[in-house]
Amino acid sequence: MLMFSKEIYIQRRLRLREQVQSGLILLLGNHEAPMNYVANTYHFRQDSSFLYFLGLDEPGLAAVIDLDAGGETLFGTDATVDDVVWMGVQPTLRAKADSAGIAAVSPYATLAGTLRAAVEKGRTVHFLPPYRSYNKILLHEWLGIPPAAQKEQASPALIRAVVALRIKKELCEIAEIEKACAVGYRMHLAAMAQCRAGAKESDIAGAIEGIAIAGGAVSFPVILSQNGETLHNHDHSQTLTDGRLLVIDAGAETRLHYASDYTRTLPAGGRFTARQKEIYNIVLEANNHAVCTAKPGITYRSVHLEAAKIITCGLQALGLMTGDADESVAAGAHALFFPHGLGHQMGLDVHDMEDMGENYVGYDDETQRAEQFGLGSLRMGRRLQEGFCITVEPGIYFIPALIAQWKSDGKLSRFINYPKAEEYIGFGGVRLEDDILITADGCRLLGERRIPITTDDVEAAING
């Protein structure tokens, strides 16, 4: 079993118990997920909070922490000889519990009774919002809560406690994230080495997914397309063409399931055009400025808005935008070209803890989520603290459907030169993403070496 030392998990659960008052905490592990029939499963991905508090990376497990009586029980099923023939020798449930520092074990089939008995006594069963349908069916059976009502009946106390712990990364976690960054580096360098007119997007995507899988897994399905104006483009059906831009947003997950998340934008034919460099360097400036600015005590929303201002000023210099830059940013005019947020928490999930609800993770009582288009997509607005691992990922895109809609609505036309914007249709998009750690007095880039990011360095990496 691949995990941190037992003491780390024991400590984490102790701290969790301090923050949730009474009742039972149910930590529900994931089950195998079928692709096209029950036995043909996707690669197993354990629930991240289950990993955080127990470290056990096998399907079909659950843990119950009794906050009043103090006991902890691991529920699961031991392998039969038939399982061993097909799947190999497995550690016993007892051995798994020992490795996580849990005293009691019980067959998985007894979990329903444990939970129902607690509910009958009027005790609270704290659970996190389920995102796997299999677990929703189980919670329905066990607690009588229909799937559609489970998210709102999840425990805010448990969510807050888990977020408070997981959001600040421990040193062992940062070391693991650095490993994910190292694999991410190799993925992007491999993509650069294969980038040339005539290459197939699908071959590059396959090659870099293969590198991630060799080191663990991808942290999310690779985004790789010359239609980079589509923010999450998983269509890799095109052939690289000189003069186009290739956006690659791809990261790795280590065997302990910590993530990296990087985006680079490459000239498909090996050399950037002058017009591409103009847009690219605005995005690069926004990225560098954010890395320079992020530090404990300021909100990430303010860093996002500074990046938006850099993008606005840059686009004004090219004649794509106009008017007072601060007013333009306040009105959200840049969101036509930069419609997403500057970044998000990263850890055991590439969007860390997104299953709990972005507003619990990226916002708090002090910093509330905006409703404005663009700023509303900022996943993380709250005040930065030492130990946060976050992404920095500004971008500029020319999205035909969005330009057409805004233009026809006459939206914010005092800040936008629509005829000029239309000239850029077909340009695609540029996104440049790095991963940072908030330190005591600023931040630092994660990863031993920065993936080539200046236009010169990118061209050198492509052309050898």
Place this chain on the structure above:
Amino acid sequence: MLMFSKEIYIQRRLRLREQVQSGLILLLGNHEAPMNYVANTYHFRQDSSFLYFLGLDEPGLAAVIDLDAGGETLFGTDATVDDVVWMGVQPTLRAKADSAGIAAVSPYATLAGTLRAAVEKGRTVHFLPPYRSYNKILLHEWLGIPPAAQKEQASPALIRAVVALRIKKELCEIAEIEKACAVGYRMHLAAMAQCRAGAKESDIAGAIEGIAIAGGAVSFPVILSQNGETLHNHDHSQTLTDGRLLVIDAGAETRLHYASDYTRTLPAGGRFTARQKEIYNIVLEANNHAVCTAKPGITYRSVHLEAAKIITCGLQALGLMTGDADESVAAGAHALFFPHGLGHQMGLDVHDMEDMGENYVGYDDETQRAEQFGLGSLRMGRRLQEGFCITVEPGIYFIPALIAQWKSDGKLSRFINYPKAEEYIGFGGVRLEDDILITADGCRLLGERRIPITTDDVEAAING
């Protein structure tokens, strides 16, 4: 949209309607499947029967065929501008329906009402056994059938009709399977090229998964291990060691989702030992004999039993087994070393239609599944017909837990030399798998070229 011509899907649905009498047929497509939070999904895999009858490879679709009124309706949801920003331009629901030759479209949200209205009128809603939990929740909501009861309430008439159609491959399907075989060939040749003492199992697994992903996807998670005695071993944590055997069971899925499935067993250090060759050549003989024997009109169970006899005779010659070979096979003694079946149907699923229930696919009124250990694991026993695509995958394994259990039970000891079997603990396993098409008067190997399979050819492929 990547699919066969519209007429193919129209014809298939016509033939389906001829075989199911009355009521509604619900063909339920798959939805995105979350890995660790809702937005981080596994690569999308459409339901295979949905692909077969509609060809539409997007999530969130369903079709209803009204057998009495004759109408066909595609249910789905059109993309919003926000969807376009994040996921790109999508074909409309109307365009999807047109491409599949379906006349009517309706919002997905109206499907519940359509089904409930039919149930209230006492009409039968035919559905296939669901295997995705998301779809189980939907069926529960729509039809009031709890998830645990859905499999038994699935429509036998619909299952039989779908199996009858899908089991005999059309020419366009065979051409697509050949493409999957070509990718499988490249996967295994790449593995051979990387096979050397000191290489990591995980690097080879990643590289060959990458090749599959570039061409579509893997047809199942790669099985690759020096602990080849574990039949489905997804642990790739070891380093290749001279003297050990590496079992690689891996296949590809094309963009149209047709599968290949191949197994080769490599000498981890580049050269087979004499003892390895002895076992290997028994398995190779069983494979070749099955390919030579399979033809329309005979049962695959009989081919399996002939392979079992070759394995029995081979192991007797090595002193591992003893006694009358026919009696030994009838008693199932070989299953200690060959505990699985000779093969299975292959098509849109690598175990084709396994979601419908293996006994509907691999067995029929004439050929019933055995209960004996080993033979009971034969997925496909029925009489062969022209157009079947099946795997041929004999194997010999030395499974410590199984040898220990049988020995301690004194099981079939008149046929097994247990002390000799124990000498082979640590040997691992050998499996050799090819894909065949049953033709009018025999069968042929699928794939343009056979993946190297003789010990000489394998060593040549490894050592260049």
